[in-house]
Amino acid sequence: MHRYALSGLLILLVAACDRAGESASSLRTDAHSGNKTLRIAVIPKGTTHVFWKSVHAGALKAAQELGRVEIQWKGALLENDREGQINVVQDFVAQAVDGIVLAPLDSTALVPAVVQAREAGIPTVIFDSGLADESVTVSYVATDNYNGGAIAAREIGNRLDGKGNVILLRYNVGSESTEQRERGFLETMRKEFPGIKMLSDDQYSGTTPLEAQNKALELCNQFGDKLDGFFSVCEPNTMGVLGALEQEGLAGKVKFVGFDPGPQLVQALADKKIHGLVLQDPVAMGYESVKTLVAHLRGEKVQKRIPTGEIMATPENMNDPQIKKLLDPEQAN
Amino acid sequence: MTSFDTPAALPLAQRGTQLLRTALGPFVALVLVVGVFAVADNLQEDGGHFATLKNAQNVFVHSATVAVAALGMTMIIISGGIDLSAGTTMALCAIVLAWFLREGYPPSVAVTAGLGTGCLAGFVNGTLISLLRVVPFIVTLGTMTIYLGLGKMISHSTMVRPLPAQIPAWMHELLSPRVQQEWMVFPPGVWLLLALAVTVSAMLRYTVFGRHVFAIGSNESTARLCGIHVPFTRIAVYTIAGFFVGVAGLYQFARLTIGDPTSGTGKELPVIAAVVIGGGSLSGGRGSIVGTLTGALIMQVISSGCTSLKQPNHIQEIIVGVIIVAAVTIDQIRQRRLAP
Numbered sequence: 001m002h003r004y005a006l007s008g009l010l011i012l013l014v015a016a017c018d019r020a021g022e023s024a025s026s027l028r029t030d031a032h033s034g035n036k037t038l039r040i041a042v043i044p045k046g047t048t049h050v051f052w053k054s055v056h057a058g059a060l061k062a063a064q065e066l067g068r069v070e071i072q073w074k075g076a077l078l079e080n081d082r083e084g085q086i087n088v089v090q091d092f093v094a095q096a097v098d099g100i101v102l103a104p105l106d107s108t109a110l111v112p113a114v115v116q117a118r119e120a121g122i123p124t125v126i127f128d129s130g131l132a133d134e135s136v137t138v139s140y141v142a143t144d145n146y147n148g149g150a151i152a153a154r155e156i157g158n159r160l161d162g163k164g165n166v167i168l169l170r171y172n173v174g175s176e177s178t179e180q181r182e183r184g185f186l187e188t189m190r191k192e193f194p195g196i197k198m199l200s201d202d203q204y205s206g207t208t209p210l211e212a213q214n215k216a217l218e219l220c221n222q223f224g225d226k227l228d229g230f231f232s233v234c235e236p237n238t239m240g241v242l243g244a245l246e247q248e249g250l251a252g253k254v255k256f257v258g259f260d261p262g263p264q265l266v267q268a269l270a271d272k273k274i275h276g277l278v279l280q281d282p283v284a285m286g287y288e289s290v291k292t293l294v295a296h297l298r299g300e301k302v303q304k305r306i307p308t309g310e311i312m313a314t315p316e317n318m319n320d321p322q323i324k325k326l327l328d329p330e331q332a333n
Numbered sequence: 334m335t336s337f338d339t340p341a342a343l344p345l346a347q348r349g350t351q352l353l354r355t356a357l358g359p360f361v362a363l364v365l366v367v368g369v370f371a372v373a374d375n376l377q378e379d380g381g382h383f384a385t386l387k388n389a390q391n392v393f394v395h396s397a398t399v400a401v402a403a404l405g406m407t408m409i410i411i412s413g414g415i416d417l418s419a420g421t422t423m424a425l426c427a428i429v430l431a432w433f434l435r436e437g438y439p440p441s442v443a444v445t446a447g448l449g450t451g452c453l454a455g456f457v458n459g460t461l462i463s464l465l466r467v468v469p470f471i472v473t474l475g476t477m478t479i480y481l482g483l484g485k486m487i488s489h490s491t492m493v494r495p496l497p498a499q500i501p502a503w504m505h506e507l508l509s510p511r512v513q514q515e516w517m518v519f520p521p522g523v524w525l526l527l528a529l530a531v532t533v534s535a536m537l538r539y540t541v542f543g544r545h546v547f548a549i550g551s552n553e554s555t556a557r558l559c560g561i562h563v564p565f566t567r568i569a570v571y572t573i574a575g576f577f578v579g580v581a582g583l584y585q586f587a588r589l590t591i592g593d594p595t596s597g598t599g600k601e602l603p604v605i606a607a608v609v610i611g612g613g614s615l616s617g618g619r620g621s622i623v624g625t626l627t628g629a630l631i632m633q634v635i636s637s638g639c640t641s642l643k644q645p646n647h648i649q650e651i652i653v654g655v656i657i658v659a660a661v662t663i664d665q666i667r668q669r670r671l672a673p
Contacts, residue, residue, distance in 0.1 A: 039379065047646060077646055078599055082589050087395045090510055091640040094388040108494060109589040116511055172491070206490075 038069045038297060040290055041092040042101045043085065045128065047075040051260070051282050052103075055127070056332035058286025059101065066294050072097065073332075082109045089113040093120050099297055101289045103128040107176055111136065125293040127285050129177050134304070138296045141289045141306040143280040145177045148310040149184025149233070152257045154192065155276040155312055156229040159255045163195035164228030167219055169212065169241060170204045171233050181233045181259065181278075199223045205237040212240025220248045227254050235260040238277075242268055261313070261327045269318055269327075277313045279326040284308040358664060359611045359627040362656070366631055370638030383641040386518075390510045393523045396633035397508055398423075398588070399600070400626055401526050402581035403607040404533050405455070405574025407625045410608050411537070412570045413550035413617025414462065414469040419578050419604050421481040422454045424597030426582025428484045431592025434495035440504065447586070448579035454480055455575020459568035477601070484594040493592035500590055507587040522584055529577070534622035546570055550617030603632060606653070610660045631656060 042059045044052040056073055063069040072092070076084030082105045092100055093116055100117055102124055104110040111133050114124045118136050126134075127141040134140060156166060168185055171178035182201075189196055200219055205212035212232070220227065227250065232241040238258030242265065245251040251268075257276035258265060268274040285308050292302050313323045367384075374383035382388060402419050409416050430447030434440065454476070461472045487493075506513055508522040517524070537543040545566045548556040557563050585596055609615065610631055611624025632653055639649040 037379070072643055074640060074646065077650065080595060082591075082593055083398070083585060083596060086588060087391075087636070088640070090391050090395070091388075091637055093510075094385065094391045094637070095382045095641060106492070106589070106591065106593075109591050109593075112505070112509065112590070116509075119511070 036068070038099070038294060039072060039095075039097045040069060040099050040101060040293060041072045041074065041095075041097045042286070042290070043088055043092070043103065044073075044075045045085075045103045045105050046080070047073075050262075050329075050331060053331035054282035054329040055103075055286035057330045058283035058288075059290045060286075060332055061283070062287045062290035062294075066291070069290070069294055071290070076105075080105060082106050086110065086113045089117060093117050093122060096120070097122060099293045100124045101286075101293055102126055104131050105129075107132045123293065123296055125289045125296075127289045139289075139292045139302050139304055139306055141285055141292060141308060143177075143285075143310050144307045145180035145310075146184035148259065148278045148280070149181035149186075149231075150188040151310065151312050152181070152231050152259070152276065152278050153185045153188035155257050155314070156231060156255050157189065157193035157196060159275060160193075160196065160228055162193050164255075165197050165199045165223070165226050166229035166231065167199050167223065167227060168201040169216060169219070169230070169232045169237060170202070171237050172204060172207055178233045185231055185233075196229070199227065205232070205240060207236060209236045209239035209243070212237045213243040214240075216241040216244035217247065220244055220250060224248055224250060229255040230257070232256075232258045235262055235265070238262075238265055238274075242273065245273070257312075266318070266327050269313060269315055272315045275314060277327075279311050279313050279323070281308045281310075281326060281329075283329050358667065359624045359631070359660065362610075362660060363627045363631050363634065366634050366638070366656075370634065370641065374638070374641045377642070380641065383638060387510075388637060388641075390512065390519060392630065392633045392637050393519050394508050394510050395636070396629045397522050397526050398581050398584040399603045399607055399632075400629035401529065401584060402578050402600075402604045403625045403629055404530055404622060405577035406604050407608050407611075407613055407620045407622055408533065408537065408546055408570050409469075409574050410605075410613045410615060411550045411617065411620040412546045412567060413553065414567070414570070415473065415605070415615065416455075416458060416571070416574060416578075417470065417473040417601050418454065418458060418477040418480050419574075419581075420597040420600035420602075421477050421484065422451060422575065422578045422597065423581045423585060423600055424592075424594055425454065425480045425484040425487075426451045426579045427586040427589070427596065428488050428493055428592035428594055430583060430586050431493035431495055432487055434499045435493055437499070440501045444583060447582050448576060451575040451577070451579020451582060452572050453575065455571040455573070455578065456568060458575070459571030462571070463564035463567050481594070481598065484597075488592060488594045490594060495590075497590075504587045505590070508584055522587065525580075529580070530622050530626055533577075537622065542566070542569070547618060550619075552618075603629075606632065606657055610657055612660075612664050628660075 044055055046052055059071050063071045074088055076088055078084055085105050090113060100122055104126060107130055111131060114136050117124055123138045125139050125141060126137045130140060131137055168182060170182050186201060203215055203219060205215050230241060232238040245254060245256060251273040255275050258274055259278045261277055261279060265274060265277060269277055288306050288308060292306060296302050313327055317323050318327060371384040374380040402423060406416060406419060426447045429450045430443045433443035433446050458473055458476055462469050506520060508520055512520050537546060545561050548561055549563050549566055553563060586592060607628035608620060608625050610628030613620030635652050636649055
């Protein structure tokens with residue numbers, strides 16, 4: 001009897017694979033043969049966050065424009081699973097793809113996998129977060145996070161006319177991109193706004209909005225009566241601080257600048273509870289990464305470092321077409 | 334009815350057939366899965382990368398961490414228990430290992446500390462289950478977050494990064510798919526896994542302790558009446574399983590070269606799934622090492638096959654789920670047929 005069950009399973013699998021073949025070929029941007037279709041693996045840090053869906057949209061757009069490029073999009077099964085991401089890179093090396101575009105979950109843990117790809121003749125473009133050893137990669141496509149922190153400092157500094165008390169809430173120990181933002185913010189404050197005093201700049205929010213809210217509430221309790229400005233360095237962190245300021249009745253009074261958009265944060269920007277959001281351009285990240293990699297594969301010279309830009313959205317400029325697009329970037333399905 | 338369902342209790346010839354029967358089911362499934370993906374991959378216009386040595390190396394390397402932890406889990410499940418803390422213990426062991434390396438201790442000390450942490454964690458699990466008389470599911474649900482918390486405490490909630498010079502070369506090569514000596518085919522970690530598997534399998538099958546493990550899983554009260562020291566056996570099972578989780582921690586560290594407090598979260602599920610796909614029964618008394626290894630490989634083959642066929646993650650997750658349910662169903666049908 002179990003033989004029947006097994007053959008049933010087999011039929012199921014074959015059916016699944018059949019469908020697989022269909023969808024894969026429909027993805028191919030150029031059906032006519034002739035020149036070889038380049039297969040590019042794009043590996044994000046996670047697959048469910050809106051940010052990565054926008055990166056995916058950008059990558060697909062580049063593939064369509066270039067022609068004869070096929071995007072294979074795959075992340076680790078669990079978000080933040082470094083071992084899983086190494087597996088994905090190694091799988092693509094065995095698949096002998098033509099190139100890899102990778103947002104490394106860790107600056108050192110992914111280095112050996114990228115080296116293995118390189119030894120197999122597969123070049124890698126890094127995006128979003130840096131890799132400790134840049135000599136093994138083709139290019140690094142990312143936001144200038146230091147500058148992101150610097151423009152946040154200028155926004156708060158100018159809104160406070162150069163004097164007042166400000167809090168910086170850090171994100172998490174060891175996160176390279178947010179540490180750059182924190183450094184850019186503090187150094188710019190010190191240099192350009194000597195009249196502004198940092199009430200606190202050594203607290204970490206943790207990775208979830210709830211942890212961030214608790215930490216921000218503690219800070220508000222301690223400094224609430226003399227607080228004039230607040231900078232939070234990424235989306236979950238900004239969500240938490242917004243919640244805390246609302247609870248304490250400080251939202252709108254304290255000049256608050258955050259990082260990255262989200263539906264609730266955009267609404268708060270419209271309500272003037274947030275006075276600035278530093279925006280990155282995930283669509284451009286996916287787009288530029290694929291373009292750069294294909295250019296490299298076609299023998300062109302490419303730049304080692306490609307900034308994708310960062311811009312400040314404020315209640316005043318949030319309806320400009322360019323800003324509007326970044327507040328609600330396109331997404332792949 | 335109440336007699337022990339252990340292979341060792343049966344006459345030798347019958348024992349052989351039963352071994353074949355339990356191991357054969359998952360193995361047939363593995364061959365089928367490999368076959369289906371190989372054919373489908375070859376039918377693709379740019380395929381032909383699935384059934385290659387390079388990919389086989391990947392599959393073994395990627396399943397090694399789960400498989401080595403599943404050796405211990407097999408013992409636990411045969412004894413009628415479960416260990417939900419295996420994942421976070423794995424990360425805790427990797428953290429301890431990384432911490433000792435970073436503080437400048439020699440690798441031998443760091444590895445011993447990592448493996449010792451695994452044994453200790455297993456010992457605590459077994460002792461709590463025996464002393465508190467709380468079911469293993471609940472105890473290890475609790476220790477799961479305790480060990481996660483301990484890992485975060487030691488690591489200050491961040492990565493523990495030893496300097497590259499502090500990590501010995503053999504650790505880099507332990508599970509690198511770039512095999513240094515070509516005649517070895519697989520990296521040393523895979524061979525170590527197979528050696529450990531043979532050892533555990535022999536222990537379960539041919540030692541008195543092994544029979545006791547089957548006995549308490551088949552019928553605990555009968556086992557007690559027969560004079561088996563149940564708490565002692567249980568604590569020993571969990572401690573030995575902890576050792577294998579420690580080895581899994583070493584494997585994970587060898588691949589990541591950092592200690593990550595969250596790297597084990599959720600990893601207990603593939604470990605349990607490997608045992609179950611391999612014919613282990615969650616009600617105890619049944620399970621085999623060959624089956625477990627096959628189960629771990631099946632999951633990794635599906636993962637690698639889905640990458641070859643350009644399938645997104647959700648398809649892979651659905652197929653693995655179907656396989657788990659199908660494997661257990663087939664197994665039950667077979668058991669019913671075998672029953673007198």
